[in-house]
Amino acid sequence: MKIELRPQRVxxxxxxxxxxxxxxxxxxxxKPKSIEEEKNFLRLNREKRNNKTEFNFSIILNGEHxxxxxxxxxxxxxxxxxxxxxxDERYWGKGITTEALIQLEKFIQEELDLHRLEIRMAKxxxxxxxxxxxxxxxxxGIMRExxxxxxxxxxxxxxxxxx
Ligand SMILES: CC(C)(COP(=O)(O)OP(=O)(O)OC[C@H]1O[C@@H](n2cnc3c(N)ncnc32)[C@H](O)[C@@H]1OP(=O)(O)O)[C@@H](O)C(=O)NCCC(=O)NCCS
Numbered sequence: 182m183k184i185e186l187r188p189q190r191v192x193x194x195x196x197x198x199x200x201x202x203x204x205x206x207x208x209x210x211x212k213p214k215s216i217e218e219e220k221n222f223l224r225l226n227r228e229k230r231n232n233k234t235e236f237n238f239s240i241i242l243n244g245e246h247x248x249x250x251x252x253x254x255x256x257x258x259x260x261x262x263x264x265x266x267x268x269d270e271r272y273w274g275k276g277i278t279t280e281a282l283i284q285l286e287k288f289i290q291e292e293l294d295l296h297r298l299e300i301r302m303a304k305x306x307x308x309x310x311x312x313x314x315x316x317x318x319x320x321x322g323i324m325r326e327x328x329x330x331x332x333x334x335x336x337x338x339x340x341x342x343x344x
Pocket of ligand 1: 276302311
């Protein structure tokens with residue numbers, strides 16, 4: 182199983198739209214309404230990368246585009262990064278995101294100067310919690326009603342790691 186990260190491209194829009202339209206993505210807030218909306222998001226990636234506010238990658242499994250992992254940095258806290266990820270449901274449970282997280286952290290260590298990494302997820306999102314735990318992140322607390330998906334509020338755990 183060969184897993185690689187590469188910067189996202191505007192031409193990834195159709196595939197991302199397909200993956201994110203899945204109703205099983207219960208705890209994921211960023212669902213594009215159309216391929217065009219997704220293209221507009223992807224067009225901003227270059228500027229965000231240049232500004233060092235977001236680094237978004239496509240996850241490639243044996244040459245096939247299966248998901249995404251990204252890092253967001255608030256300009257007012259340039260030492261703190263928040264990580265997010267998703268994978269096509271057909272590939273869940275194979276350790277792909279766990280490996281993608283390792284590769285993203287390698288990029289962070291080599292290219293950026295961060296001190297703290299956070300992963301936030303709905304309390305109900307067991308798979309995402311497992312990824313954080315396997316990655317060596319520690320649960321620090323609960324952010325009440327931090328996430329809203331399809332009109333429903335979710336409490337979130339915050340997992341973090343000092344690097
Ligand atoms: C969360 C998500 C990215 C996980 O991706 P993945 O590639 O399947 O993750 P991995 O295979 O690397 O690891 C998943 C772990 O969660 C575990 N897991 C999955 N569902 C679980 C559940 N319902 N209860 C407990 N553990 C669960 C798996 O067994 C595995 O742990 P293990 O290696 O100890 O067995 C994927 O489910 C997804 O895209 N979900 C929708 C989007 C989303 O929720 N993104 C995260 C937002 S914070």
